[in-house]
Amino acid sequence: MVRRSALAPVLVLLAGSLAAVGPAHAGDPQARRASSSIANTSWSTGAQWRAGELKGLRVRAGSLVVKKPRTGKLGGRAYQVGTWTSPWAAPGFGLTQLIPSWEAVTEGDSVVKVQVRGQAADGTVSSWDSMAEWTLDNPALRRRSLGSQADDLGRVSVDTWQAATAITQWQVRVRLYRNATSKPLVRLDRVGAMASALVPRGSAPTSAPGPAAGTVLDVPTFSQMTHSGHYPQWGGGGEAWCSPTSTAMVLAYYGLQPGPFPVITAGHADPQVDHTARLVFDHAYDGTGNWAFNTAYASTLTAGDSYVTRLRDLRAAEDFILAGVPLVASVAFGRNQLTGAPISASNGHLMVIVGFEADGDVVVNDPAGASNSAVRRVYDRDEFEDIWINASGGVVYVINR
Structure with a gap:
């Protein structure tokens, strides 16, 4: 499945590169103060996958699928597994939080495991911290985040990797697991993360209304x-x-x-x-x-x-x-x-x-x-x-x- 953002002119989610989020707006007093640094990086094409390290995986139609996997264990059970490790991504500022997200297909007994790590300005590299073992609907293994791991550079808080010190680069590693007997489809279509260094809002002025004033989308209403x-x-x-x-x-x-x-x-x-x-x-x-x-x-x-x-x-x-x-x-x-x-x-x-x-x-x-x-x-x-x-x-x- 080929995935492309419908918002390319608006907020570009550049695969394998960086895009700052939320441009400064002329005439907006909010734009004249120090603002948070936010950048997205993602990978989703054959060339971008090949820029990383593939083990037991191959590129097929722009996605990653299992090919010549090794044997591994997850949840005490044996699986076939392939691994992709991204290149280092440098957002251009000292990030303090990293929130990964991904798009994948997990049929039957298959799982996607997402890990991240960071590097500080002095070259110190953190351990790989596991963010999630994700599967859409697998009765053999429940989807879950991986708890409050911590090392000298950061810790996991459910869906967010929080750095203890400013991080200059980061990587993501994804492992695709499939049942060794039934060999169901497991596929990675995109993976990326949003890196940020937040500035306290304090008494910053409210943003001025822009061209969407008076525009309301017809979204159905559901009550929780x-x-x-x-x-x-x-x-x-x-x-x-x-x-x-x-x-x-x-x-x-x-x-x-x-x-x-x-x-x-x-x-x-x-x-x-x-x-x-x-x-x-x-x-x-x-x-x-x-x-x-x-x-x-x-x-x-x-x-x-x-x-x-x-x-x-x-x-x-x-x-x-x-x-x-x-x-x-x-x-x-x-x-x-x-x-x-x-x-x-x-x-x-x-x-x-x-x-x-x-x-x-x-x-x-x-x-x-x-x-x-x-x-x-x-x-x-x-x-x-x-x-x-x-x-x-x-x-x-x-x-x-």
Whole structure:
């Protein structure tokens, strides 16, 4: 499957190279202050795969598949395994966080394992830290993040590698595992990461409204609250399902996930939400909010790239809305910090940016609404930008058709 970003003129996810996220905007006071450094690097073509190190893999139609694998173990079970190690990626600044994301196919008993490591300015190289053992729907091995590993240069926190000191270069290593007997298809279509060094927002001015003012995308509305008590084994619905509900709304906007969903109990409203929760659930983190697991699942249904990144402000988000791409944004807020929200506070919440009012205020699908009809909300631009940038540094899921 060939994957190309639909947003090439807007936010380029350059395979094997770097792209700063969120350009400075002339006339915007936000652009005149020190801002966070954010860069994406990814690999997704034959030439780019060959620039790395392949062991037990080959390039086929622009993707990586198993070829002459070695034998290895995962979860105490024997598999055939092939490994790809990326070239070193240098973002041009001292990164303090790295968030990988990937697009892969894992049929039957197959698994993709993603690891990262960094190098400091003095040449010190960290150990390989494991981020995830990911599979779409493998009854033999559950998808999971790999816990709070730590070494002298960094540590893993669910979906994020956090550096203890500024890192000048990084690498990603991906291992493809398949059952040695049945030899199911396991394929890597893209892998990359977003490197960042965040600057505290402080009292920075709110970004000025741009050309997306007055543009609202027709994204369907799903409430996470109507799923309260559903499937305790996948988080139990309700307050725990803001991320899969948001992901399901974006997929529904593209006309994806039509069902049927045979594992889901008949009679549940909006069963695609339950279905999404099942297929993004992180069995180690014990939740559905692993950022990369949401985009990895979405990528199995879309033809465009799906990945995690950061944006510097809402003006950058407007470019996506103009391109017809809603964004899932990660926020957190205390009491009285988000006027009109259906919940009073949250230490971590996901919602979909679907557009902007004529005055620049943000139109969202907030899955915390008590019913589907209560999901569409309008939030003050200043309040929203604060709770988004201060909470997650502007994290979004970009899911392209």
